[in-house]
Amino acid sequence: MxxxxxxxxxxxxxxxxxxxxEILTEDEKTGKIFLEKYKTLxxxxxxxxxxxxxxxxxxxxxxxxxxxxxxxxxxxxxxSSYEPYVRQYLTKTIxxxxxxxxxxxxxxxxxxxxxxxxxxxxxEEATVSNEEKAANIVFTLNRLVLVEKHKNxxxxxxxxxxxxxxxxxxxxxxxxxxxYTEGLAVxxxxxxxxxxxxxxxxxNLEYSLLLTLEKHISSDRNLTYEVKELSEILNKHLFEGxxxxxxxxxxxxxxxxxxxxxxxxxxxxxIEGLDKIYYDLIEKIKNYGRK
Numbered sequence: 001m002x003x004x005x006x007x008x009x010x011x012x013x014x015x016x017x018x019x020x021x022e023i024l025t026e027d028e029k030t031g032k033i034f035l036e037k038y039k040t041l042x043x044x045x046x047x048x049x050x051x052x053x054x055x056x057x058x059x060x061x062x063x064x065x066x067x068x069x070x071x072x073x074x075x076x077x078x079x080s081s082y083e084p085y086v087r088q089y090l091t092k093t094i095x096x097x098x099x100x101x102x103x104x105x106x107x108x109x110x111x112x113x114x115x116x117x118x119x120x121x122x123x124e125e126a127t128v129s130n131e132e133k134a135a136n137i138v139f140t141l142n143r144l145v146l147v148e149k150h151k152n153x154x155x156x157x158x159x160x161x162x163x164x165x166x167x168x169x170x171x172x173x174x175x176x177x178x179x180y181t182e183g184l185a186v187x188x189x190x191x192x193x194x195x196x197x198x199x200x201x202x203x204n205l206e207y208s209l210l211l212t213l214e215k216h217i218s219s220d221r222n223l224t225y226e227v228k229e230l231s232e233i234l235n236k237h238l239f240e241g242x243x244x245x246x247x248x249x250x251x252x253x254x255x256x257x258x259x260x261x262x263x264x265x266x267x268x269x270x271i272e273g274l275d276k277i278y279y280d281l282i283e284k285i286k287n288y289g290r291k
Contacts, residue, residue: 003034010063012102014109014128017070018135024071025139026170031075038068062097069103073110074135077143111136115144119187134176137183138169145186150287153208154193157215161186200224205288206231212284216277217267230259238289252289256282 007020024031045061048054072078097103111132112122119140127133145162149155165186168179197207210227217223233255242248260278264271 003030004064004067010059012063012066012106014070014106014132017067017106018074018129018132020067021071021074021135022174025075031071034071035068038064058097062100062102065097066103066106069106070110073107073113074132075139077113077139113140115140115187130180131174131176134169134174134179134183137180137187138165141183141186142166144190153204153211153284153288154190154197156208157193157211158186158189161189202227203231203288205234205285208284208288209281212280213263213277216273216280217263217269221267226263230256233259234285234289240290243286243290252285253282256285 003023004020007023008016024034041061041064045054045057109126111126112119123133123136127136141162145155145158146166149159161182165179165182168175168182193211200207200210202210206227209230210223213223213226214221234252237248237252237255239248242252257278260274260281263269264274264277269277
């Protein structure tokens with residue numbers, strides 16, 4: 001493929017494959033085009049059957065498959081280098097490519113995908129360079145925070161930081177140490193915020209309200225009482241499907257507007273900020289307030 005004209009061909013070293021990933025992640029469009037072209041190539045290779053050209057181009061196809069495997073693992077965070085239907089339906093030749101020594105060795109050595117308490121230890125053990133370490137942490141955060149952000153208030157609170165790290169990654173001259181350091185700081189934030197939520201015993205709705213209020217008022221103030229108070233008010237009105245019933249929505253909006261006015265007065269905030277607090281809170285209630 002024309003993407004990789006400057007990449008050493010038939011080289012399965014991870015430093016080389018990372019250079020290919022850098023090219024594919026300069027913008028989202030490039031990565032999507034690569035995936036589409038690879039799947040088309042795979043189908044063509046399948047349809048060729050015993051054709052002689054297939055033998056001649058086998059090593060080329062295998063090398064591109066190595067890049068695909070690495071891209072899927074590092075960027076899309078997918079454990080399998082090819083989809084289940086490929087394993088089930090494609091020919092022995094295609095399967096053989098994915099079982100080749102080069103691909104198999106690559107898959108065994110790849111850094112961790114799962115973000116758990118052993119993530120850093122596994123990352124240190126599995127990465128071969130600072131560049132690969134930075135890439136792994138960038139796309140772990142991309143998948144964890146940006147893709148899954150609406151499932152967890154902690155991730156939502158860190159979106160801007162992760163977007164900043166992705167911008168650093170897309171720069172032509174990358175500062176891998178800075179990318180890794182900033183990524184590490186975000187993961188530390190995730191761990192601290194998660195621990196705090198456990199200690200408070202807050203639901204996702206309550207924690208999203210707390211993080212929102214701290215953004216507008218001050219994280220130095222203890223706002224847990226305000227959150228519990230608001231949570232009790234909301235729980236009287238929340239039920240399955242409330243968000244699709246106009247009367248229920250209006251009731252919650254009215255209660256929230258009344259509460260925010262009291263909150264602004266209590267904390268001596270500028271009245272101009274009332275609407276911003278209200279709209280941020282109502283978005284969190286819509287997202288996390290489903291029974």
